[in-house]
Amino acid sequence: MNTISSHRVIVTALLVAAIACYLLIEPYINSIILAFIISLLVYPLHQRLEQKLGSYRNFASFLSCVILTFIIVLPLLLVFGAIAQQGARFSQTLYQWVTHGGVQEIFNHPWVVKAMDFANTYLPFSTIEPSEIAERVAKISSQAGTQLVGFSAKLVGDATAFIMDFFLMLFVLFFLLRDYEKIITTLRHVIPLSRSQEDRLLEEIEKVSKSAVMGSFLTALAQGVAGGIGMWLAGFPGLFWGTMIGFASFIPIVGTALIWIPASTYLLLTNDISWGIFLIVWSVVVVGSIDNLLRPFLMQGSSGMNTLMIFFSLLGGIHLFGLMGLIYGPLIFAITIVLFNIYEEEFQSFLNRQDKS
Template identity: 70%
Template structure:
């Protein structure tokens, strides 16, 4: 049995003062906590590159850490600039094409299709709304196309206007990342010394945090990229801007339950109504068989092994994390669940005799 530790009043006072000061420090850094957490997670992902540079320059820790940060900047920032520019161009071009299609009688021609005529007749007969007229629908579609283009320009202007904030946060993340890479051994040693757990428990906790951080990034973001690439290829084949709609599918993949269906179901319906039945069937089969299988197979495969988390727990950790923390909750959610599971396992081992005794009573 481990020896019980009895704390004196001065020690209790020290602990309380430490907790108060720790809370005050957290309040100070809370606005930047996402940048700090992302720096920690990225340090785990980029550490193999940094370790390689560190081994090549064993006496130049500052230089190797700086080079790692520069490499990360080129990997993230430059591709994002090209992709963002292409998305704005393709999105604006697509909205203009839709507007011209509507104003040149595309909607009226669409409503001459036999399937559309039947659906519109059923809707006007049974739905408790005013009669749906093709001219009114065409006007609404034109307004939506115009507002889509203006909203896209507005979003791009907002993003450009927020460039300073992004650069500040990214710079802060790089600043924290530099010290995490350079002083990782010192930081880990300090954490191990302060945390009142056994070495084996500390190892389990640190390993689990590392595994779940990597799997959350791999499971969420790599799955989104894979679905975006597969979906964008299919959209390009059927005649839509591939990069723009592929990116939209990537973002839609973060939406729980529905996912990329937000994009490909309306597209399939449009192709079907405009007479492109073959392309509609192709897109439907591709989206279900390829894009859907990426989410159903790749995401659980990349996120497995985290503290014994099954698919149901992974689903709720992603859903809850997204609801509470936003997009970064796709990392926070699984991380919180995994740490809780590790601590629960530690609790079960630590109090195993007591729990067995309670079961036998």
């Protein structure tokens, strides 16, 4: 067997083995990738611990994982507990408001009456009857308690799955931190690129991983805090609705408006006009400016990625991968750009000849 045939057999066998390995770890791929990305973020802290602890590399990795657990898990448990309490109180308040004629009061508002008349006169829909809508809202609100119990059960199930995934991620992170230098050296050795090209590729992966996490999650946190303050000042449960605003910020195009527009409309229709105007102005000026200014600033580290590319990377990432797409999308785009730049440099003479032909 000649050398070329031998190489083909080896490469084919390697590809088959790699696919088989991927199928084995596919159910846990998100935890593994998240552990890799977090290792890039926390490695500077881990390095300091290693320097102070000397040869105790296992203990340094364990300590880094414990610190990360206290930073992430404990605050989340406290926040989720407070959110559940505020959510239960809001559900009870909503039920009482509906059963005491709150919906009918809104439908009697002059603005709503005019809007209904316009819709029934000019829009090609069946006639909108306020009494039917009020009946449906009352039915939904009467089921709110049951729905809240179901939601709480789902939340407990999701939290359990999150905790299991988190501890799996910690398990992987422990080995990634302990053997970080060895893993990077191995990657450099097996990637068939020059050292400068490997440096560019690995640096871009690290840069985009950091910017994607910072750009998406810190922006959501900032918008949630700002939105929660605005909702609290306007008379709503601040922690609960601030959390909802933080989650809504991940939704492309609509974003936080999914929360503050109905809340502002409710205030305007219940004659809290000053607070309704305040909430609109606060949400547009403060909460909206965070998304417009902070997210592009935090994600500007991605080489060659303008705002439009970042937008489509986030949009496509969410569509394909769900919440993890906020990291995967920008990462895929950035790696593609780096590989395209490497291709352009490697084939520059050929491309120049093609331009002149």
